[in-house]
Amino acid sequence: MRPKLNILSDQLAEQIIAEGFELLMDPGIRVHNEEARRLLGDAGADVDLESQIARIPETIARRALETAPSEFYLYNFEGEAAVHYGGDSVQFDPGSTAVTVLDSETQEQRVPLTADFVRYVKLVEMIPQLDAQSTAMICFDVPEEIGDLYRLYLALNYTRKPMITGAFRKDTWWTMKEMLVAMAGSGEALAAKPTAVFDVCPSPPLLWSDLTCQNMIDCARHGIPSELVSMPLAGATSPVTLAAAVVQHTAECLSGVTICQLAQEGAPIVWGGSPATFDMRHGTTPMGAVGTWMIDCAYTQVGKALALPTHAYLGMSDAKVVDAQCGLESAGGTIMAALAGVNMVTGAGMMDFESCVSYEKLVIDAEIIGSAKRLVAGIEARDQPIALTLMRELGHRADYLAQPHTLKWFSKEFYLPSAVIDRGSLDAWKKQGAKTAFERARDRVNQLVAAYRPSPISDDLRVELREITTRAARKFGMDELPQLPED
Amino acid sequence: MSNDLLEQITASLVDSDPDGTAELTRQAIGAGMEPMTIIDRGLVPGMDIVGEKFRTGEYFLPHLIIAASGMKQSMELLEPELSRRGEKAQTLGTAVIGTVKGDIHEIGKSLVATMIAANGFQVHDLGVDVPTEAFVAKVKETGANLLGLSALLTTTMTAQREIIEALEEAGIRDQVKVMVGGAPVSQEWARTIGADGYAEDAVGAVELCKELVA
Numbered sequence: 001m002r003p004k005l006n007i008l009s010d011q012l013a014e015q016i017i018a019e020g021f022e023l024l025m026d027p028g029i030r031v032h033n034e035e036a037r038r039l040l041g042d043a044g045a046d047v048d049l050e051s052q053i054a055r056i057p058e059t060i061a062r063r064a065l066e067t068a069p070s071e072f073y074l075y076n077f078e079g080e081a082a083v084h085y086g087g088d089s090v091q092f093d094p095g096s097t098a099v100t101v102l103d104s105e106t107q108e109q110r111v112p113l114t115a116d117f118v119r120y121v122k123l124v125e126m127i128p129q130l131d132a133q134s135t136a137m138i139c140f141d142v143p144e145e146i147g148d149l150y151r152l153y154l155a156l157n158y159t160r161k162p163m164i165t166g167a168f169r170k171d172t173w174w175t176m177k178e179m180l181v182a183m184a185g186s187g188e189a190l191a192a193k194p195t196a197v198f199d200v201c202p203s204p205p206l207l208w209s210d211l212t213c214q215n216m217i218d219c220a221r222h223g224i225p226s227e228l229v230s231m232p233l234a235g236a237t238s239p240v241t242l243a244a245a246v247v248q249h250t251a252e253c254l255s256g257v258t259i260c261q262l263a264q265e266g267a268p269i270v271w272g273g274s275p276a277t278f279d280m281r282h283g284t285t286p287m288g289a290v291g292t293w294m295i296d297c298a299y300t301q302v303g304k305a306l307a308l309p310t311h312a313y314l315g316m317s318d319a320k321v322v323d324a325q326c327g328l329e330s331a332g333g334t335i336m337a338a339l340a341g342v343n344m345v346t347g348a349g350m351m352d353f354e355s356c357v358s359y360e361k362l363v364i365d366a367e368i369i370g371s372a373k374r375l376v377a378g379i380e381a382r383d384q385p386i387a388l389t390l391m392r393e394l395g396h397r398a399d400y401l402a403q404p405h406t407l408k409w410f411s412k413e414f415y416l417p418s419a420v421i422d423r424g425s426l427d428a429w430k431k432q433g434a435k436t437a438f439e440r441a442r443d444r445v446n447q448l449v450a451a452y453r454p455s456p457i458s459d460d461l462r463v464e465l466r467e468i469t470t471r472a473a474r475k476f477g478m479d480e481l482p483q484l485p486e487d
Numbered sequence: 488m489s490n491d492l493l494e495q496i497t498a499s500l501v502d503s504d505p506d507g508t509a510e511l512t513r514q515a516i517g518a519g520m521e522p523m524t525i526i527d528r529g530l531v532p533g534m535d536i537v538g539e540k541f542r543t544g545e546y547f548l549p550h551l552i553i554a555a556s557g558m559k560q561s562m563e564l565l566e567p568e569l570s571r572r573g574e575k576a577q578t579l580g581t582a583v584i585g586t587v588k589g590d591i592h593e594i595g596k597s598l599v600a601t602m603i604a605a606n607g608f609q610v611h612d613l614g615v616d617v618p619t620e621a622f623v624a625k626v627k628e629t630g631a632n633l634l635g636l637s638a639l640l641t642t643t644m645t646a647q648r649e650i651i652e653a654l655e656e657a658g659i660r661d662q663v664k665v666m667v668g669g670a671p672v673s674q675e676w677a678r679t680i681g682a683d684g685y686a687e688d689a690v691g692a693v694e695l696c697k698e699l700v701a
């Protein structure tokens with residue numbers, strides 16, 4: 001049996017869903033995108049052109065829920081189904097869109113450059129616990145206007161794993177799609193075997209901005225999955241009670257699913273988010289707060305009740321260095337996410353709210369993820385009878401190390417961490433340099449990056465990707481892209 | 488009796504009762520109290536206590552924001568009284584604030600606006616996704632001596648530079664101190680684009696405002 005966390009009673013979950021539907025009608029959803037307003041109006045929603053508020057009847061939203069797929073796969077760049085969005089599958093990708101990177105040497109945050117992100121992508125490739133890549137940071141050596149598409153360009157040069165990404169503008173989405181189509185061979189091939197998901201964020205409370213709504217519609221029309229990232233900030237942009245924040249999340253996501261399905265029936269869409277409890281002392285959005293985790297787990301339960309694939313931003317920390325707070329917060333969120341059965345958990349490597357990523361944190365988080373995946377794999381009987389045959393054979397001898405049974409099962413029953421986790425004796429630890437977790441993590445980062453093998457994409461494809469990206473860069477005054485770092 | 492009322496006004500701010508603050512202000516005006524007295528001996532001590540309790544960790548942001556809304560309601564009642572007497576509430580300065588065009592992140596900007604207002608500045612909050620020209624126009628119109636620009640995206644922080652350039656073109660760059668803030672913004676960025684100051688949070692923003700007008 002898979003251990004499972006249901007944080008809401010059935011009754012509370014039902015009431016949350018019911019109130020979510022009611023919010024769609026009153027006060028309704030503000031829709032700042034013209035096409036979405038038209039789709040909603042044509043479907044029978046009452047759209048006020050002046051206030052741009054759409055009142056969406058439950059029947060329309062219910063119909064969208066029926067046509068939205070309850071599961072789909074993301075494919076890696078070798079054409080294999082690699083990520084399963086649906087059921088209780090639990091998978092992980094790194095936190096996305098950081099504006100700083102934690103320097104491995106100085107342990108200070110600094111602006112990321114091309115070489116930093118390339119190193120990060122290679123590292124993610126080499127970490128087996130991570131199931132997908134994300135466009136994890138913004139590179140400051142290209143014009144800001146192409147920050148979103150440039151990171152996809154870099155990642156595609158190095159990844160085999162599927163991508164979790166997102167656009168910051170309406171026009172850049174098209175360039176990003178063009179790259180993915182180039183990788184897939186054709187638009188049809190991409191739709192048949194999608195390799196990327198685009199995050200789309202409604203604005204709390206109850207608003208679809210023009211940009212993100214258009215991204216969602218464009219994804220739907222091209223068979224590219226989108227991932228709702230609804231983020232009520234409890235006590236600031238949503239009511240403070242956790243249950244009410246989930247009601248708001250429900251309404252925002254329901255409206256998203258509705259617009260998406262009206263744009264294209266059957267388009268894959270994920271019930272996701274990045275909510276937080278607002279910190280009432282500092283005015284920040286803590287991702288390491290237990291209340292944040294609880295909202296995430298609760299909306300995940302709601303998403304499952306509506307039979308949709310799920311996502312959450314969890315497993316992050318608000319710490320500024322990779323310290324005890326960083327570990328405890330990341331572990332708490334990751335374990336909760338795994339128990340809740342979140343299909344895609346975004347956040348590994350991320351710290352200082354959602355501002356910074358760290359290579360070292362990423363490999364430490366990989367151990368947390370490994371443990372969490374083991375946890376939710378649950379306890380199985382393995383043998384029938386479970387223990388009687390073996391224990392009667394050995395009687396009272398403590399001779400299990402020598403048993404083939406042990407050899408057969410230990411690596412399946414236990415999670416075996418890398419050298420990042422210290423389980424040696426005190427003397428052994430001293431002999432190896434008395435290293436802290438951060439130092440051990442730094443060693444592992446270096447090892448993994450050094451062991452990276454280039455992705456097998458053709459030179460033609462590399463050239464094509466570079467041309468696509470250069471065309472976009474020229475519009476913003478950059479004639480030549482930065483050189484890709486030498487391996 | 489009148490001292491009682493002033494104390495109650497102070498207490499209403501400390502007790503997070505903004506409607507009470509407004510009601511008591513009405514009573515005080517009705518009782519013929521001087522508006523400046525109500526401000527200096529009722530409202531200001533209340534805001535000081537709330538601010539102090541926030542600094543020591545006893546109070547949290549909701550206390551601060553709710554007290555600020557009490558102060559605001561009260562000032563709206565007092566302003567007509569002041570102008571009838573040809574007086575003006577003492578302000579430390581006038582600030583125009585907003586989130587730059589293309590950017591809809593609101594929370595940080597609003598928090599900063601509220602905090603500066605609660606600390607004796609007159610604030611014109613232009614909201615989010617504010618076009619460059621609107622900032623320039625508002626600074627001209629109000630004669631503001633402070634301009635706060637919020638940007639949360641690497642793609643929109645460049646608008647902060649644009650706005651500074653637009654102020655120069657409009658010939659009013661010298662009239663106004665420009666402050667920048669938001670997640671990707673840094674002291675270094677502020678220097679690069681020729682802003683006058685940067686603050687990392689709302690408490691820092693208040694200090695910065697005070698420094699810039701000193």
Ligand code: B12
Nearest residue numbers: 097203590591592593594595635637640641668669688689
């Ligand atoms: C909430 C949020 C949103 C909400 C905003 C809701 C709202 N009504 O405001 C929504 C969902 C709308 C949103 C949308 C997007 N967001 Co957003 N968002 C955030 C988040 C999680 C928190 C921001 C926040 O409110 N913090 C709390 C407040 C109190 O803090 P603050 O804003 O930093 O303000 C404080 C200081 O900065 C300072 N300050 C702020 N302004 C000023 C001004 C002056 C003058 C001074 C002195 C000081 C000052 O004082 C404030 C108070 O202490 C951040 C993550 C983060 N860590 O910042 C991402 C983040 C800013 N968003 C991000 C992104 C990418 C987006 C989207 C593009 C996503 C998408 N594809 O749809 C869109 C953009 C929409 C747009 N055009 O603006 C990225 C930016 C990355 C980058 N490189 O630019 C971030 C960093 C998250 C991430 N890592 O992905 N977002």
